[in-house]
Amino acid sequence: MSTSNTLIKALALTAAVGFAAGCTPQTQLLTPGTPDAPVTMGLSGSDFAQAASDAVQSMLTSGAVDRNDGKKNIMVVSTVLNDTMQRIDTDQLVKKIRVDLLRSGKVLTTTAIGLNGAEDKMTQAYSELSQSRKVDRSTVVRQRLAAPNMSLSGKIIQRNNRVDGNKQLVEYYFQLTLTDLSNGLAIWEGETPIQKLGSAKGTSW
Amino acid sequence: MQIRTGVLATAALMLLGCQTQPQQPEYPQLQIGPRAQSYLHIEAVQEGYASSNLLRAGVRLYNRSSQQQTLRYRFSWFDGNGFELKGLAGRWEQQPLRPNEPVMIDRVAPSPKAVSYRIQLFDPRTPVTTPTQGIDG
Numbered sequence: 001m002s003t004s005n006t007l008i009k010a011l012a013l014t015a016a017v018g019f020a021a022g023c024t025p026q027t028q029l030l031t032p033g034t035p036d037a038p039v040t041m042g043l044s045g046s047d048f049a050q051a052a053s054d055a056v057q058s059m060l061t062s063g064a065v066d067r068n069d070g071k072k073n074i075m076v077v078s079t080v081l082n083d084t085m086q087r088i089d090t091d092q093l094v095k096k097i098r099v100d101l102l103r104s105g106k107v108l109t110t111t112a113i114g115l116n117g118a119e120d121k122m123t124q125a126y127s128e129l130s131q132s133r134k135v136d137r138s139t140v141v142r143q144r145l146a147a148p149n150m151s152l153s154g155k156i157i158q159r160n161n162r163v164d165g166n167k168q169l170v171e172y173y174f175q176l177t178l179t180d181l182s183n184g185l186a187i188w189e190g191e192t193p194i195q196k197l198g199s200a201k202g203t204s205w
Numbered sequence: 206m207q208i209r210t211g212v213l214a215t216a217a218l219m220l221l222g223c224q225t226q227p228q229q230p231e232y233p234q235l236q237i238g239p240r241a242q243s244y245l246h247i248e249a250v251q252e253g254y255a256s257s258n259l260l261r262a263g264v265r266l267y268n269r270s271s272q273q274q275t276l277r278y279r280f281s282w283f284d285g286n287g288f289e290l291k292g293l294a295g296r297w298e299q300q301p302l303r304p305n306e307p308v309m310i311d312r313v314a315p316s317p318k319a320v321s322y323r324i325q326l327f328d329p330r331t332p333v334t335t336p337t338q339g340i341d342g
Contacts, residue, residue, distance in 0.1 A: 033297035035277055035329040053293035060256045060313045100293045103315045106256060 041170050041198045042086055043156075051174035051192040052096035056104070064178055064188035065106040065150075073107045076148035076181075078115060084158035084172065093174065097152070112145050150187070151179045168200040234321075235264065240328035244270035248307065250324070255313045262322045263311025268302035276300045277327045280312040282319040290316050299329065 030037055037046065059065050065073055077098070080090040101107035111120035118124055123145065130140045154176035161169045171193060178188040232250045248265040255261040260282070268274050279297045282290040289295070292315025302308060314322065 033279075035297075049293060049296060050298075053296060053298075056293060057313055060259060061261070063256060066256050096293060100315060103290075103292050104256070104259060105317050 039196070041168070041196050041202050043084065043088055043172060043194075045092070047172065047194050048092045049096060050194065052093055052100065054192040055097055055174070055176050055190050056100040058190045059101070059178065059188050060104060060106070062188055065101070065104075067106075072105070073150050074146050074148040075101070075107050075109045075150050075152055075178075076113050077109065077119075078151045078153035078179075080153065080176075081155040084156055085160075086158070088156070090154075090156065093154075093156070094152070097176075107150075108146075110146060110148050113148060149181055151181055153177050153179065162200060163197065166200050168198055168202065170196045170198070172196075232264075234262070234323055236323060236325045238325075238327035238331040240331045241274075241276060241326050244268050244274055244302075245276070245326060251311070252322075258317045260314040260319045260322065261311060262314075262324065263309055264324050264326070265307060265309045266302075266326075267307045268304055271304050273304065274302045275329055276302050277329045277331075278310060279325045281323045281325070282314045282316070283321045283323075284316075284318040285320050290314070290319055292316065 032046070067073060075098075077094055080094055082088055082090055098109045102109065112118045112123040123143070126140075127143055129135045130137055154174070157173040157175065159171040159173075161171070163169045172195075174190075174192040174194070176190050177186050179185065180187045232247060234250055235247065237245060237247075246267050246269045248267065250262070250264050252260065252262045262280060268276075277297060277299050279295065281295055282292070284290055294312045294315045300308060300310060310324075
């Protein structure tokens with residue numbers, strides 16, 4: 001009797017586990033750019049890509065990054081403020097801009113200089129190699145860091161508004177400025193607004 | 206004899222005239238999906254240079270249907286060897302099209318290596334059939 005009870009319990013448990021596993025949504029790998037990609041009220045990768053693409057296209061068509069002396073611009077990334085209700089890393093935006101500007105052949109970004117110190121601490125560490133006895137000094141190259149001539153700064157803003165009682169309009173503004181460091185003047189400015197309309201019950205953070 | 210020669214020459218000319226010539230598409234850089242083809246009217250394809258040495262391409266079009274449509278488009282850029290150049294300028298993007306409202310879509314190539322381009326225009330409802338139709342650049 002007890003053996004059959006145990007068997008029934010085991011079968012019931014197996015069936016329950018089987019049902020639960022069957023009901024779990026399958027994990028999918030999404031191909032970027034597919035037309036049926038899910039849209040979120042918060043900021044997603046495609047929003048950052050859109051804002052970065054708009055900024056780079058605008059910079060290149062405006063002529064702000066053109067030089068007629070054959071040299072390339074050296075850009076330093078200043079502060080890009082996250083003024084949204086979400087916890088986001090603004091590097092999601094800045095990195096895309098940097099990559100595309102580098103590909104354009106117009107702008108190089110310094111990783112040795114920044115408001116919070118060097119982005120790549122190895123530049124500083126390398127300068128100390130010449131003092132080390134463990135390193136063959138003939139292989140150490142004398143550093144001459146390139147000073148930046150332009151700075152990228154900006155802000156991401158979020159505004160939430162109720163629409164028709166049960167809907168919510170979430171607006172994001174990607175504001176960016178390119179400053180000429182020789183005179184402090186903004187040589188390029190851009191703003192990409194992204195608007196999302198969805199249920200007021202949903203949250204955008 | 207002269208009449209026979211004349212008739213033969215006329216027949217030969219008529220046959221030549223009926224031969225189908227391989228038709229060149231008006232805009233070889235454009236690839237338009239079947240659904241988008243039904244409502245798109247292409248006014249012009251333009252190209253030039255931006256920032257002194259970056260290829261810039263654009264297409265001027267309008268929606269000739271009576272309903273609002275959404276266009277899904279992508280610019281692909283190729284170097285001198287025919288390899289595709291990656292970058293944000295090669296993303297799939299969407300553009301709403303109101304009836305009869307002219308729209309200009311243009312992009313700057315991601316690199317000075319770009320020497321040619323292709324513009325894909327699709328309707329979002331077109332099933333993804335080709336590998337390039339859903340892949341971001």
